[in-house]
Amino acid sequence: MLEVKNLCVKAAGQEILRGVNLSVKAGEVHSIMGPNGSGKSTLAQVLAGRDSYEITAGEVTFQGQDLLELAPEDRARQGVFLAFQYPVEIPGVSNTYFLRASLNAIRKARGEEEISAMDFLGLVREKMALLKMDESLISRPVNEGFSGGEKKRNEVFQMAVLEPCLAIMDETDSGLDIDALKIVAEGVNRLRDENRAFIVVTHYQRLLDHIVPDYVHVLSAGRIIRTGDSGLARELEERGYSWLTEGNSEVVTSGEAV
């Protein structure tokens, strides 16, 4: 589904990604872990089409197409979804209005009819129940006045409504309490199927206890330096990253500083 080859990216003149290779097949869940500043969020944003980065080398194909050639809205219409690390507020625009416009834009691009107001309401109710969201969040302006946790839950709610092929989740777990984390993970697990893939960017093993990944990649200084299964995440939780980044030094930390 997604092939990233030798992706090199600069931001403000600085090299952030230095040749990332990643291959994601339908049905898989890939987790990207790594220390602060290793380029995890940059990778997520570049895949979604953020234009403040300069792509200096490499290629990305998504379902056989050159992803980097597509505008962000076209990527979304083809089924790429980014759950933001910092969801953005849009004052005065209701959450439902926004989501319906979004769903219809995607449906239109697929040659489908716009969803009727009644059907949309039904869909929204169903997904809200899944994520145990407070009904008031849906009529409030997009992310405005939402708590950190509500914002993150709203991202997963949008994802559940839009049903993307490739969902990229950028630190969706940070800012969530344990109960909210379980609910969000449950929302994601319900969406897992053989046609859909996930890239889950996280700092913590905690989320991966609930969303069990097929692959765990460690990104460090702009390169993937280790790939393993979910066992790797547990090892990182125990030993930190330094044993990977500094050769075999035996420094043991309890994970990355919060």
Place this chain on the structure above:
Amino acid sequence: MPTDTERIHEIADQEYKYGFYTDVEADSIPPGLDESVVRLISAKKEEPEFLLEWRLKAYQHWLTLSEPKWPNVDYPTIDFQGIVYYSAPKGQGDGPKSLDEVDPELLETYKKLGIPLEEQELLAGVAVDAVFDSVSVATTFKDKLGELGIIFCSFSEAVREHSALIQKYLGSVVPYTDNFYAALNSAVFSDGSFCYIPEGVRCPMELSTYFRINAKNTGQFERTLIIAEKGSHVSYLEGCTAPMRDENQLHAAVVELVTHDDAQIKYSTIQNWYPGDDEGKGGIYNFVTKRGKCLGVNSKISWTQVETGSAITWKYPSVLLLGDNSIGEFYSVALTKKRQQADTGTKMIHVGKNTRSNVVSKGISAGHGQNTYRGLIKIGKGAKGARNYTQCDSMLIGDQCGAHTFPYIEVKNSTAHMEHEASTSKIGEDQMFYCQSRGLSAEDAVSMIVSGFCKEVLKQLPMEFAVEADRLLSVNLEGSVG
């Protein structure tokens, strides 16, 4: 793949769709202004003596004034002798006739503007007075309104048919001595709308005036006067467009509103005069004095304006709160793009006890647009328990535009409650990217963000017009993403 910045710029450069010109034979006088021109206009309208005298006094006073230079706008000095002060489509000079007699060219013009004057085609529940250059060419639903005792007609007709009311109220809110443009308007105004709502009557439909400037080098100087008697209610809306021309044209209007005890006037404006081209060539100079007087107790005047056109906008719809417990409101969206400049805001003058005012201003600047909010809240000595809430938000689209705020507050009574909130935001790449990553195009993203920003103001407009205003904002922003 174009960047967001490039796309925001594209979206701001949308063409003006009302820029066509109607070829009708006009009865125009030569350009220039002196006492004989004032007399000529008055004579053409067969006005009573009191009005001619008033005009002449205004003209004499105007000669003593100079153009105000304090607004935060920049334009070359206007040649007041180069302007045509009266132009009427031929055969329309003596006021509106029945619709069958209106020149079909004119009916067609208004139809093209989306304002069909045939009553059966009109939006149900909206009566229209159509002002073309210097004269009113048609007023709809007059008979139906007449049954309720409501007078809705052109200003010229009101002078002929209801001269006692004109004599009583003309200049009672905006005297000819008020300012340079009000004095000029008082001397040379040619037409406008008049409306009178009798005691206890709730006007059953929206009243509206549609202003169209057509002739070249012509100034439009109209007056609107609305009187709401005790316990009456009216909602009034004005719209404006003009052809695209390389020369600037002057529009200097005066609007006066009076509410008696328990009466309410809601006055909405959707201003879409030609804004000029990308380099700032052409466009309307919109220098307007609008003021309402809450004369009676518990009365209310509410201004709502959506200002998207004009090269320069200079207007401060204000409310004089005389009656105890009276309420003044001002809701404004001002959009400047290309080289447009707007200096707009309000004055709320609290005189009566427990008077309240509410000000919500939303300024949007795109392209090279400059947007200024200027407001005065004045609480007089006797205005015990007065309250004001002001909210003043600016949004910047791109990095070539500007937003400025000049709030003045004068409080002479210590029991007053004043609140002022202000914010400036930039349509950020973050917001754009967020919307786009959900499948929305850059254009849809900008119009969604802007209409969310303006929501508090747009919801004040009558339903049909709120939709129109929202559409107008997004059309105006097409091409300005950045």
